[in-house]
Amino acid sequence: MITLGILITDNGPAPLLEQHGNFADLFERLLNGSDVAFEYRHYSVIDGEFPASLDECQAWLITGSAHGVYDDLPWMASLKTLIRTLHEQHSPLVGICFGHQIIAEALGAQVEKFSGGWNLGIKAYQVSEQLPCFGNDGVSEPVTQFAISAIHQDQVLTVPQGARVFASAPRCANAGLVWGDHILTFQGHPEFYRQYEQDLLTADLGVAFPDEELQPALEGLAEDALDDRKVGQWIARFIQQGVAEK
Template sequence: MMSAKRIRICILENGRTPDDLIDRFGSYPMMIEKWLAPFLPQAAFTYLSPVSGDKLPSPAEFDGYILSGSKYSTYERSPWMVGLIAFLQQLRQERIPVFGICFGHQLMADAYGGLNAKSSKGWGVGSQRYEHDTHTLPAENAAYVFHQDQVNKIPPEATRIGGSAHCENGVFAYSFPAISVQYHPEFTAEYVQALAEKFRGGLLPDLVSANALDSISQLPVDATPIAEWVAGFFQKHIDG
């Protein structure tokens, strides 16, 4: 039975929606809340922005944390990333649940003894088929992706529970309260399409964008099972 207790979730913003798209699609924390809130109705969400210079809270200030994606790479080791790695290590020590998305997945891997790097497989953009090796997620489902970095060394306390042909180490569950995904369950088809069009011929090679746009039209995504999994994770690890 779902707990009636208010759950305090802090979404940490590690990247910003492009200026010309934010009015239409909202910030990344807004996207995450819109995606997850219907499945975690007892949650109260707070947004903090490490990438913009916001000070990190004390770990126990919130019941759980979510790390957003970012255009940055974890191996840049900007001061705010170094601070966030130390914060993640505190969360592990205090067993406070955390869920990471894309850059969040990668930074958690770095913080917990793995390694993230630029992938020789190049960009993954659009809709991809993912396979999961756990009964709590569909055996196969489509997911939206936008990344060129990947985790190539799994942290010692992580179990790989999902991946794709493009990204083998795509979903982790840890031996402490932490889970993460390389894909973007909070993204919509419209937003990924807007990114693929915006960066076509610049950040993204023309063929990457063209294939991404094709995949979005051919491989529909339903992120509902991922939301149910993440909601269940927070409910399990936060006392009622």
Template structure:
């Protein structure tokens, strides 16, 4: 299977998503549309992963719009999609759901709570990395998957083969360091989780996050 990954900023890479793909023998192709303006074709995509970005789906940028055209095409072909943060917002936007400022800026570690048992074996509570101040509305027909204490819409499942998460399961510890040191001032401004970049790094990554990331991706491809 060919897993095409859209990476939008240097410090937010695929992390354990790439580990999952390699563990299953899948071929990984990483595109950088914000830098090079290139996207994969739908017919060369078996699964699409859309990662985080400092941009918003509301930004009037050619690559943002072109990315949504690809997402729509893949949704019509019932191919599995996974979106993290901006990626989830992009998927929601294609379905007519609004993306807007969240009631709280969440930057740091905080729990999310499972809202449906449709995906078997997921823990009821998981502590995850948040790095956002926008949020999506849940697309029509999608199931609410996770909520946090500050922002209700933290994840959705659409058509059983599309998952969007407002937070991040994918970073391993090196990835957290990379995110935090390169965007070190972002947690300091009106952050309702009240954590500094140094505290976010020192927290470490809960061991179960990698396992849950694998479970979610396994579920998506099992629905093909």
């Protein structure tokens, strides 16, 4: 069993907590659907709670957040220091949405609001590199694309040194990044299953999503394929492989 430290950078919107749980709960749900066994430790880094020792966990995951990496809050500086240390030690690390962005920024990327606005709903990402964690799922054909939920304005605009882009979309060029065999990040949200994304987009979050993006997103949620479980399996395998290599 692998001990995974979930670095919580937001609990999630209050209106959704009772029904769906917080962001850490969503990741446990996702990874518990894989064929890798995990036990979890939670660290509320948004409240200044960090591991006393990196030996407390074998691998790490950084959640999404309503914050932007440019908000430059005190806990973000500590998180970036932790990211750089994990990178230097080649410790397995996964980042999702904000996690993807702050890892990239900590390692030299530029992260800003995308000039094209919001990305909402189920988005398809094209795969440009076959990663070992794909495992081909028992088939010989390579992975060419995957679809997961998205809700973001901010994006990683430049590729940091040492990273490779393995997934992209027309309106999100650097949607999936990998560093060696120890860091894997996604701009989209594999932990947001269909009903969660639906409830998120229709909740009163104090954000006015543009109709030209929101309406197609809501329609797509009823029709489009979603690869959340598949991507969850990739993440679990990546962590398992990284722990075995370390």
